[in-house]
Amino acid sequence: MSVTWFLTGASRGIGLELTRQLLESSSNTVFATCRSPATAFALDALKSSSGILHVVQIDVMDEVSIKAGCSRVLELLNGTGLDYVINNAAISPVTDLPSSFDPVFAETIKCNVTGPALVTRFLLPAIENSSRKVIVNISSSLASISKDLGPKLTGYSISKAGLNMLTYKQMRERPDFIPILMDPGWVKTDLGGERAKIETHVSVTGILNVVDTNLRWLTRASFTNYLGKQIPW
Template sequence: MTESTTWLISGTSRGIGLELVRQLVASPSNLVIATCRKPDGASALKALKGSAKGSLHIVSLDTGNEASIRASVKEVDKILAGRGLDYLYNNAAITEGNDSAFEFSYKGLLETLQVNVAGPALMAQVYLPYLERGRRKVIVNTTSGLASIGLDFGAKNATYSVSKTALNMLTYKQAKARPDLIAYVIDPGWVKTDMGGPDAMMEANETVAKQIELAKMVTPKDSGKFYRHDGEQVVW
């Protein structure tokens, strides 16, 4: 019998994270550890248990809270039961919306950096021993096109963009520090979720299908790179 491919994903209560779980648990070869802030209220996520062909485990994890991130390890360790982690998927994020470099909330900036940058950074640190034991050893950090200076999106969404550009640099550093891992950032595109809004160009199932395809294909030469969901490289 072949061993399952193991995935740990953050922010799976709704949006892209929920869709990632939905598509992954459709395959009996995946073991998915779906994490979210409030499992009790995550009804759409819990409902996936009924139809899952793969195994689905729901774990409480707030990426803006150090204690919560550290506490999750014990539970994940039990679920993995000696197996490694093939994929760490840092999907959870928040946005302050359309603010600017001169009109922003200081508190909002700190919170955004905590959830969108410090959270994924600590996640990679605490789950490194599990990735080391994994067969794929992939860290996917979900960024945004707005993180790109080269694409020149102008003054809009300053806080969010600053956080995602920092996440990009974190990923580059992870890739350089550990050439034995594959760490890359993915821009999902503009997606119809609570964050993307109803006017977005893509449904969550479209970006997620492409994201999973890419995640399965990447090799060490893709590490430290900035990809769009469809596999096109994005300028920093």
């Protein structure tokens, strides 16, 4: 039986590589969503892979788009459950400190917290139909207070801490769901920048290993990195 996966931000970076690796298996069906399917050429090229790919439009900063995209996914699933929801799309538009706090924060929260919250909300009927019910919220170690990573990237860090709290709330509301938080590491993508340490394919291989293989050892709402190492909250 096919394993069903959904993700946001599949046009590039970690989202594109997640889609690529998942489609290497013919037992996976992937609902890969992005803002602009018409220009997502790298994603489109994956249509010839072994797994089944459905590309669906979702802008996670637009509630109407989220609602329409999730409805389309429910329609395509036709009653089949959605096993894994990966909230991956995010922005980090500025490198602010508390003293240079940037009001673009409102947009960051909309993309990095409201988006994942609404995506999961509108996908609930399909998650409920699955026997796995896994929600992977892609966070960042910058969300951790205990790691003491300093004042950099203030707005982005607050948004990811908000996503962590959302994941805790999801875990407490739904004992039947497995929501987890994943830090992909410092990855060489547009968001991670050129000085990043980890190749995208290495991060994604680790993420899928933790999510797919080692999930039974994780507790719900656990915060781990791509190697399965626990991150303190």
